[in-house]
Amino acid sequence: MPFPHLLAPLDLGHAMLRNRVVMGSMHTGLEETGDWARVAEFYAARARGGVGLIVTGGMAPNREGGVFPGAAGLFTDQDIANHARVTSAVHADGGKIAMQVLHAGRYAYSPECVAPSAIKSPISPFPPKELDEEGIEKQISDIVTAAARAREAGYDGVEVMGSEGYFLNQFLVTHTNRRTDRWGGDYANRMRLPIEVVRRVRAATGSDFILIYRLSLIDLVPDGSSWDEVVSLAKSIEQAGASLINTGIGWHEARVPTIATSVPRAAFAHLTARLRPEVTIPVITSNRINAPEVAEAILASGQADLVSMARPFLADPDFVAKAASGRAAEIAPCIACNQACLDHTFSGKLTSCLVNPRACAETELVYTPTVAPKRVAIVGAGPAGMMAAITAAGRGHRVTLFDKADEVGGQLNFAKQVPGKEEFHGLVGWFSTMLDRTGVALRLGAEATPHDLQSFDEIVIATGVRPRDPGIPTDPDALVLNYIDVLHGAPTGARVAIVGAGGIGFDVAETLVHAGESPTEHPELWRTEWGVSTPWQDRGGLSPNGPAPRLPARQVILLQRKAGRPGRHLGKTTGWIHRASLAMMGVKMVGGVNYERITRDGLAVSYGANRERPETLAVDAVVLCAGQEPDRKLSDQLVALGIPHHVIGGADVAAELDAKRAIDQGARLAARL
Template sequence: MSQSSFNVLFKPINALDVRIKNRFIMGSMHTGLEDHKKNFDELAQYYKLRAQGGVGLIVTGGFAPNVTGWAVPFSGTLQFSWQVKTHKKLTDAIKGYDCKLVLQILHTGRYGFHPFIKSADTSKAPINVFTAKKLSTKQVQKQINAFVRCADLSARAGYDGVEVMGSEGYLINQFLSKRTNSRDDVYGGSLENRMRLAVEIVSKIRANHPKQFLIIFRLSMVELVENGLTLPEIIIVAKAIEQAGASIINTGIGWHEARIPTIVTQVPKAAYAHFTAAIKQQVSILVCASNRINTAEVANEIVQTKQADLVSMARPFLADPDIVNKIKDNQLSDINHCIGCNQACLDHVFVKKRASCLVNPLACYETQFDLTKVKQPKQIAIVGAGPSGLAAAYYAALKGHYVSLFEKSNQLGGQFLLAQNIPGKEDYLFTIEYYEQQLAKLNVQVFLNKPILDNSELDQFDHILNATGIIPRDLGSKFKGENVFSYERLLKCGSADELIPKQSSVAVIGAGGIGFDVCEFLLSDHINEGEHNNKSIDQNKIKHYFNYWGVDQQSGLLKTDVSPITPIRNITLLQRKNEKLGKYLSKTTGWVHRLNLKKEGVKQIAGVSYQKIDEQGLHIIKDDKPDIIKADYFVICAGQVSVELNIQNDKMQSIGGALNANQLDAKVAIRQALEWAISIN
């Protein structure tokens, strides 16, 4: 695609009286740095690099207007005058880059994880352990004043505006929806009353600030919960927010308690953009699309077809702070794309850890790693070109070292080559392509089909890195047969049909992350055609997604007549530990995998001891009793072991799976690669 193809994304646009230089918004992404004054210098550098990277507008992570709005105890607030000085570090950091910086005002309502939470009702969110107290009418007005004061302080701190968080089940959304608002005062009952809180917040902020001050209102365009707002009601709210003085309506999708995935890898790109388009047709102010927009092609199609005026991307700016400039300069192959894994960003935030990025461990740690070139470059050998080896070669070459990368197979990528065959994880291929491009630019010598080196070959190098990774654990001769496959052999197929016909019965041995991935591979008609076209909007995937999850694609309402799924293979998933299967899957994505398998009728058995596989089936012991799992085919996912190198060399270090195969984790492996490269002087 030529540079001119993206011109629409770089056409300036006015939000009331504010000019935005392009159509890109860096959406709000809580990092954890917002919660501590001592981290604001790091947060300032984080925003500065994204402003340098070309984005037109940045929305900060959420800041509460008062204590009741905390997400967790002592999370970030802007409530007092003395806090203005600290916030000026952020606004000062981006001066000179023609980038607007907007503070998100976030009151979590009943989603706050602390005992002081307040909401429209006395209610407890299904994802929380705390019950909210009901705000009195007078207390509601105090909350409105807290939002307005926060906006006033934002202006004093030099912010170009605020984003009022009115979506995804937070406080304002809790007032908007009958689901959580059974009040009988002026803030409950009719839609006019239920939206009064949102309207008064926006109108009172606007009364204090001219149209040169941005007011973005984030509105859930579809709620995906029972008794939520309908699309006609959402349109009414959007019009009222426009009349109240908002500059931009930004898109939120669903509630956090909704049992419909909205941001994970299985969600097709721009799946919800048509709901944003429906709002855009009804208002005259700018409208911004969000959710699963991580490529130039998707962003371009949304703006080009006038589904939205602006596009919001959050996680893609963690993955690559320069993504906008790279799109502008038509350097698409240089983009380090977000793969939607959530492992280092949202999964970290939910356990009170600093956010980062699996494919870019520098994210939110920009001040802690020195990538300036060394004065005396070293000769470096890296053995293994999986994610850890590729990352190590990249960072070592950035430091100016002479790097040689050796891979025994004919392809780069290692475990990511398997992962990108899993339905919904096609974007993992982007990371392989990115490293391949960068290593070529950095003159890394790449040797494919190169067996493990011996000491005589390694002697020429100053440093040697073992990044050979893992291989599947072999359960021994009792678990062999023509109908028994390792997960590696299965996932190397373009389609499961190559080994296991449809309608077969399959026993999957091992219920870790790979076991769940194998089940989804077996349950899908997904075919790896070798050339992924996964950077554009695919309407067929979007249609399938809405049908699968029981959501009406036009109204956004949950269907009440969803037909049961007939799985294409009958699967039994087993594990040794006597506990819930999938217990250790990622917090923000694990529930989706578990729900997928439940919908597909996968039988799950825990607490088993595997004995052998023969013509009768898989012999197990369960509750001290022998049993046989009958199946046509068996897939072994019983863990991994490190690749053994028959080499002893004092110069050699190991990272990733080669160091510890107990927990296969690309996030840890890539972070180790960065730390290793930085350590070589």
């Protein structure tokens, strides 16, 4: 059997899990739509795909504890009936499902938010109200009531959210708990609340109900928990009645990335391994585990009893089924980009997935087998073209994919060269596998012409983009490159100015300052660079010496025309990581720049609308990352000949290189053909 540890059942005594795979909690926004058929199908698809235990997105126990106003919860009989549709659908497909009860505490985006102490969170605009004894009792009671209602709705269990800096976690550390009553002070008092919650949830739900406690193993904030405190809490949570302990990593306000693509795979599994011998109940590990091989290795080495993966089940609901049937190469990989999941969540949008546009749209975006197969030509083997090709071919169309390059991938082949974006290798590999498995005919290494396309029933143009020339006056002997040159390894010299501070500019800067091994491929190196220690060495797992990045390979200055902070419009949950990473490597970031001339001595600039403070930046090379233009040459030729066709991806709209939009367009067009 492939992956014998991952696929082994687990007997909890009161419940049998069919394997060691947990779909971790993700807030998708689906419950808030009120479309319960859609919610049910989202979870049922993952149950059909073989997940051992599903954990829902966080459900609020009361209004003040919701992550935002209107957050879903089990407040009424109708809520219970709605959730019963979800649990019935999951059970019908052989799955088990637990509801996460999440009280946001001071993280709630609401003026009604409450906390152990009136200390405002740096990531929420509202100062919390400090709870009195009566208020604390209300929160306990409401969490217990939510758990009891979850059982009534047919859930197999609940997960009590006690990590990531949410309400229960806030009571545990002096960083947020300044109380002097029985809920504060020494650690025995500070851990009183989570223990009481677990004890009373167990009493209210009975002995034959799965009770998971999500415990923060490393807070990554000042004055976080020590390891002795973590272990003490874990043992007390077990005694209070928990069935499982799940791993929580880092508070949301922590200035250390924990789930972005630049974080090494399984970077925190060693913490779960350290906790596992301290308790007798099974322990779940989590964070940046996105392949069955990684999960199997963790379990085989005894680091955990179960593995939690959340976003990988957005990317592919059939992850487990494919692994079990020897089709692991067909698993659509989560690249931890956050673009369509967490960035959407924190922007109030419905969650989806860059790799899988059907995520959370299972009832809306349906790939039905075609009853009238067509001959389909797709020009451009970038993300839009590849997604269109595998989707159309999967529906039964006969697809030919053209590209002038010798390999598939398009702009993804540039992304995979950037340190910290190694996951893109896997994405290109997956597309290549699926093009082969769906029978797409490849025509690579030659530029398609209108003549090549005339015999097809449908023509799709996905020719992508070309770098935009910003038109800066340039002396003949100046060294000027574009981002494609740099990512292909063109020499730049030791001092480089980058024109354009969008996503591409940041990627090029990251590439230029790094030399040697990528920290993403080496966890110890990554931890050193970000100042991550362990809770048994330093409280909260933060090194007292702070981040210790390597010396940069080059001096880089990153420039933009717009006034304001460069990188302000990067991803909502990842932009700060890119800015912090470059700042640690000494990259200077400047806004409000006018580009006067590129000379052999450097880049002549001035600042502001009045072109003040003219100077020449002494650099060896200038790299142009000033946006893109659609490559519509072939489309224009087809228009001139009156040949109908579709245009998708960058050839349609050339904003920042946007694989999310391109893949979504490719999928939706192919679903309609």
